[in-house]
Amino acid sequence: MNDTQYNLNFEKLCSELKLGELLSSPKPISGGLLHRMYAIETTQANYAVKALNPQIMIRPTAVQNYIDSERIATVAAEHIHAQPAKRLMGASMHNIDNQFYFIFDWIEGQRLEQDEVTINNSSLMGTILADIHKTDFTQLELDRSQETNSKKIDWMFYLNKGKNENSEWIEILDSNMDKLYEWSTKAKSSSSMLASDKVISHRDLEPKNVMWRQGKPIVIDWESAGYINPMHDLVETAVYWSVDSSENINKEKFLAFIGGYKKRVGSLTANWEVVLDHGFAGKLDWLEYSLKRSLWIECTDIEEQLVGTTQVIWTLEALEQYENMISDMKNWLNS
CATH class of the missing domain: 3.30.200.20 (Phosphorylase Kinase; domain 1)
Known part of the structure; x- marks a missing residue:
């Protein structure tokens, strides 16, 4: 500890x-x-x-x-x-x-739960993401030397340590071991291919990070802000604003978000397969961090350790659900 x-x-x-x-x-x-x-x-x-x-x-x-x-x-x-x-x-x-x-x-407002998000909400947030991407941040002279591509993660290390400590997630981690290395390979390859095109963005523009006051959104919690590939940020954020509480994706909300973005920037050109493969990267990083918390490798107290354990299970399920979404999203983006 x-x-x-x-x-x-x-x-x-x-x-x-x-x-x-x-x-x-x-x-x-x-x-x-x-x-x-x-x-x-x-x-x-x-x-x-x-x-x-x-x-x-x-x-x-x-x-x-x-x-x-x-x-x-x-x-x-x-x-x-x-x-x-x-x-x-x-x-x-x-x-x-x-x-x-x-x-x-203090902001007097409310966050939208995933099931409360409307098509209009999704479209509006698409335009807001575009406005962030179009903002000139050069005056800040931010250091880009700390940017890193997806790193190699030794998943077997965490599995073995989890077995030694009888962690409650060992079965689901073990059953996904081959997939984890497959997803990691896709994340690393796509990260390298997208590395040259970056903008500064919020990087965590989920519904939980937007307060609504009198129908107008206020973007909060900028702690993750930094450089990111714009098309990866677009697709990842579109997913945030188009999945329900069961993580099922809604085509109309997804396309509304993309459409709102395009209103500001025009037509989009991207290798969507590469962009979608890169969607594994952040989830895998979060999984590793959650494993470290659950195993007391990076953890402050028992409350945080329990969050880590819960998030290991949730993230593994989210990775599987994301993989199942990719085919549909690729078709929607290419249509």
């Missing part, structure tokens, strides 16, 4: 950043699977506070990556409705006793 733990001190956070005095205990809220989010009410205002995962923040490039993600959000907010972190005391990210935080103004 790693000694890196969350070290939350909201009173000191509010005091040092002059946010006002807390009126009640911070309330945990849904905020993704990597970090922890809290709603706080002070004498000045209501805020959403993101406490960044300490295990992630010890990575050599993590601090700069998160600073850059908020710089991207700030520029994007000049072109779309987006919510960057608040700049306080001259900074967007704050370190209080080795615990990093982002502070956001």
Whole structure:
């Protein structure tokens, strides 16, 4: 078990950043699977506070990556409705006793569940993704040297370690072992083929990362923002906005998203087979990270370990479902 733990001190956070005095205990809220989010009410205002995962923040490039993600959000907010972190005391990210935080103004709005997404929602989000891709971020002078292609993953290492610890996912991981290496080969090959064409984007524009207020979307949670192949980002995001809660894809919503994107950029030219193969990459990376959490290789506490275990099973199922979608999506994109 790693000694890196969350070290939350909201009173000191509010005091040092002059946010006002807390009126009640911070309330945990849904905020993704990597970090922890809290709603706080002070004498000045209501805020959403993101406490960044300490295990992630010890990575050599993590601090700069998160600073850059908020710089991207700030520029994007000049072109779309987006919510960057608040700049306080001259900074967007704050370190209080080795615990990093982002502070956001509280948004009165709602997220759409997957089954609530309409064709119009999908089309609108397609245009918003295009607007992000068309945004000029050159002023930020972001470092591209940290970009990496899909790496080789030793899945047998995790299977054997899981067997030693009697992990609950060993059967489903074992049964997918051949597929994992097949998907990894496709991800690595497609990553190399798409590497030369990159834009800066949100990179995680799922329904959970969009707040709707009076029918208008506000894009939140920019922590994953960075360079990405635009057609891969397009297809992956179109899937986010066209699958239901059972991960079944809806053709009309998928094509509505693509159509919304094309309204801004015109016709599309791509090798869709390569683009679709690259869709395995992010899921495989997430699977490996979930395995590390489940096995206490990169994990802060039991709560995170349980999330890792759940996500291993969910991601393996998602990979199978994605493979089953590819044929239909390829036909839709080529038609």
